[in-house]
Amino acid sequence: MTTERIVFLSAYHDYRTAKRASIHPLANALAQSGYDVSFISTRFSHLSKRKGDSRLFLWDRANRIETVDGIRCYLWRTAFHPFATGSPITDKVMELLFPLYAALPNRDVDRLFAEADYVVVEASVAAILLRRIRRLNARAQIIYYATDRLDTVGAHPFVRRRLVKDAGLIEHVSLRSSLMADDFAWAGPQRLRRIGFGIEPSDFTNIGRSPYPDGVRAAVSVGSMLFDPSFFREVAPAFPDVQFHVIGCGHQFEAPANVTIHDEMPFRATLPFVQHAAVGLAPYKFAPGVEYLSESSLKLAQYEYLGLPAACPDFAAGTVSSRFGYRVGDTGSMRAAFGAALSRSGTVAPRRFPTWAEIGQRLLHPEAYADTRLNAA
Known part of the structure; x- marks a missing residue:
């Protein structure tokens, strides 16, 4: 054949x-x-x-x-x-x-x-x-x-x-x-x-140890699509005990002291940051017709697979109970969504996906x- x-x-x-x-x-x-x-x-x-x-x-x-x-x-x-x-x-x-x-x-x-x-x-x-x-x-x-x-x-x-x-x-x-x-x-x-x-299950085996200091809660964002740096400028100062890690966003930006910006890294290298985080972040900007991200966002799916609560704009939250939506540009809304996601850390059941x-x-x-x-x- x-x-x-x-x-x-x-x-x-x-x-x-x-x-x-x-x-x-x-x-x-x-x-x-x-x-x-x-x-x-x-x-x-x-x-x-x-x-x-x-x-x-x-x-x-x-x-x-x-x-x-x-x-x-x-x-x-x-x-x-x-x-x-x-x-x-x-x-x-x-x-x-x-x-x-x-x-x-x-x-x-x-x-x-x-x-x-x-x-x-x-x-x-x-x-x-x-x-x-x-x-x-x-x-x-x-x-x-x-x-x-x-x-x-x-x-x-x-x-x-x-x-x-x-x-x-x-x-x-x-x-x-x-x-x-x-x-x-x-x-x-x-x-x-x-x-x-x-999801390829073998990608998520033997992820490795946490890159975060013992006892420190972390939130992680991976990727550059429609990346909104204002989320970190508005939210991070309100949660000084949380470390925010931004991986591969595509550019540098002025960020609070508890925000670390990483260059792009191989997919498997990102997984310890995601696996051991308390919250996953999908800080999308608004764009025409962007609501489809509620069903198509790969990063949000990976957070679900690993059992992470997520903070994201309300247009990307959809009907997933472990996602906490906020209004883009609304500081109070962004902080409330992140706080709600943080309170659910460790309580979200992982979701299964096709291979x-x-x-x-x-x-x-x-x-x-x-x-x-x-x-x-």
């Missing part, structure tokens, strides 16, 4: 970075399950140096295939890459560059596309390559892996327009949250599936799983 080939395509992530998103364990789980997996990372150029891209350490390893964990990794470095500027005038100019970027020659990338049985296109800018994928490969199933809404992550308007026009090229859209469905109505209800996210291998099968074959239907209980 011929091994099926899967290509993951991302405009933000490389499989080799310390920064992890759901696409990383998903690719790894499918590779470990026997699939032939490649991971292509795009939107990387000299402009990336100005933005402190997490992939910069791979600069000299770009434009060649490197195998890690049995996965072929390819970082496509180009002379330029288009992006959203936030200005209507310059965005209009930038719009002309997206089709040019999508047509840039690359034999390695084209060969991987041509040989694939499945191409999993992660949400956002990578979607501008859909036509290229289909031109090179008429038989591959193209899956749009919708981890985020385009407006929420600030994608250029061109990306959405092109995605809607190319809807017919997509086999199905895999949503991380059912609350994103309206944003993808162009795909039609039969092609919308919710696959959620998974990433199980999520991988739902991604490739959602029709075989009734729970992927949006109206499933």
